[in-house]
Amino acid sequence: VLDAAVEIVDLLGASIGVKILATSRARLGLRAEHEYSVPPLPMPNPRRLPPFAELAAIDAVALFVKRAIAARHDFALTEANAGPIAEICERLDGLPLAIELAAARVKLLPPKAILARLGSRLTLLTGGARDLPARQRTLRATIAWSHDLLSSDDQALFRRLAIFAGGFSLEAAEAVVLAGGDLDLDILDGVAALVDQSLLRLADGPDGESRFTMLESLREFGLERLEEARDGPATRRTHAEWFLTLAEVAQPHLTGPEQGAWLERLETEHDNLRAALAAPDDEGERRLRLAAALWPFWDMRGHFSQGRVALARALAGNAAGATVARAHALNGFGVLTYLQGDLARAVTIYEESLAIRRELGDQHSIAASLNNLGVVAEDQGRYDRAVTLYEESLAILRELGDQRFIAVSLNNLGRVAHEQGDDARAVGLQEESLVILRELGDKNGFIVCLEDVAGLAASLARTAPAARLLGAAAALREELGVPATPVEHARNERALAEVRAERGEMATTKLLVSGRSLSIEQAIAEAHAVLREVATTLDTA
Structure with missing residues (x-):
């Protein structure tokens, strides 16, 4: 048994062809050393237990x-x-x-x-x-023994890094740990030292970015030390502010061409975002802004219950009155409430948000609130009311020149027109929406538009293109990581039921698979073709 690296060096120097297997908490730091990490024991997933x-x-x-x-x-x-x-x-x-x-x-x-x-x-x-x-x-005692062998700066780095839940990037570590300017260390060297001491683990992050994680037992110890240290409150505040900035920077990208990458980044940081929401916040403003920025992510990734709880807590903890953040948080709270089927409650929340937005004169947000109220009215079967709300929203959006949301409003109006039996109007509105979305290259907007064209086509016995369009939309949803809402899923299932009734299960499956292989351009061309065919039929009827 050899206690020190120096003895191994002497042994290697005096021997030829000797190989030494050494176990250690930290690397020995010898030139001839080859490191093999010993992972934790294999364990079952408690949510999917094997037999x-x-x-x-x-x-x-x-x-x-x-x-x-x-x-x-x-x-x-x-x-x-x-x-x-x-x-x-x-x-x-x-x-x-x-x-x-x-x-x-x-x-x-x-x-x-x-x-x-x-x-x-x-x-x-x-x-x-x-x-x-x-x-x-x-x-x-085991963790304390390793911790006490660290330098004072590395101990400070360790306890501050414990604030991160679910891991961190070097960029986040540098911003949070070194914010106070009291640690004289290079973040890369410091993190590398903790990896070498087996106190951090290296993992792959999004887009191949290096990411580091701390075992939960080590993290609990680090958080205890952070609570005891004077730098605890400042570290918690800086961590929360960093992730507020991330969420607010991400939000506009969630409806843009980089949507998938940003959704994945927020998913990766979800534990950190939850920790930031739970961080102390005397006035509640930071928590409100963070919840307001995150609701589109919760919506798109199906975290409805979690988002509603966070938004309710943020709204209750901030009484700042008519602010942009409050109106935005209320709007998100309304969306998630609607998605969970509480339509009456959603209307009340939307109307509160709309009142603040009218008071602030925020025209774009007013249009969004009107659109959301229109969606609820449509689901309640109040089609005349839905048309009034959608058209008021569309008029504002045309004044603002917001092409993306003009396309959304046109598609919504087209869907209601179909429900009212005015298929000629529905075709014209959905054609106009498709043209705009194609110009914008808006993949997310294409999804619902393709699904709604499929619904129209299926109801008019164009079942083959309907199934292909649904397949194309499903592939886009998977690519972007955007599941269908309960309402969207129900619409799609109605369309599929009509396809199955005419084509049978096997033929329907083949058509769906065929649609999944379509490019966006091919799917758009298919949608335009079926709309033109329907329009021609209606003109000659």
Whole structure:
């Protein structure tokens, strides 16, 4: 047993062809060294458990069960405790020492109770064997031993990086950790040192960007140290401000050509964004602005319940009155409320947002609120009211020259015209919408327009192009990561039911697959062709 790198250097220098396998918390830093990271134990996904017969063979579960039997001889893995044990292993990051210490608690607590207490894992995970070194008898002692070997600057870096939930980029780390100007270190060198000390892990981020994560047990320890340090409040504030800036910069891109990349970035940072929303905010303004900026992301990625809770809390915690942020947050709150089927409540929220926007004279936002009220009226079957609202919104948008939302309004009016039985008007409005969207290259706008043209086509027995357009729209949704809302899904299913009724299941599937392979240009051409065909038929009828 060799205690120090210098002894290994001497051994290598005096030997020929010798290979040494060394385990260490940190790299030895020798020229001949080849590093192999030892990952955590393989563990099951508690949300998708494998068959029970296979569970005991998974390393993390096997270790838990083995140590639990050592603590309580009659313990056994069962169908009832399999889920909690899998979740314990996941919450403990697959760390062998942490799993062993958790399993030892089986002597007094069932796995479900152990899981419930893991919110403070460093307090729970104690009581290691007396024949272990003192630093390995509790999880806190093990982490503290590694932490105390760091320089004071690296300790400050470690505890500040613990503020990040779910990982961080170098750019974010530099902005948050070095904001106070009190640490004299290069962020790349500092992060590299913590990686070398096994306190950070390197992961791949979006677009191949380097991203770093901290095991949750280490993060809990770091947050404890951050609470004890004087730099804790400033670090929390800077972290929240950084992610507010990210969300506000991202928002306009969520309806642009880089939509998919920005949605993916926000998804990657979702844990950090949640932490920023939970950060202390005396006036509530930052939380309100952040929730207002995030609602389109919550909408597009289907995080309806989570978004509603965050928006409700942000609105309740800020009484600033008629502000742009409040109107925007109310509008988002209304959208998510509508998407979850509470139409009456959505109308009330939209009207509150519209009143503020009229007071502020924000014409573009007034048009958006009118459009949203029109959508609710349409779903309620109040088509005349929907047309009035859509047309008022469209008139404002034409004055502003906002082509993208003009296209949205035209498509909405076309869909209502079809519901009212005026298919000639519907065709003209959807043609005009398609032309604008094609000029803009707006992929997101194409989705709903293609789906609505498909609905019109299916109802008029043009089932083949209807199915292909639905397939093309579905492929676009997958490409952009934008799932259909419940209302959109219901419309699409009605159209598909008409296709299946005429074509049968097998032919419908083939048409959908064919549509998925269409380019955007081919899908637009298909939509124009079916609209022209419908228009010709209507003219000669």
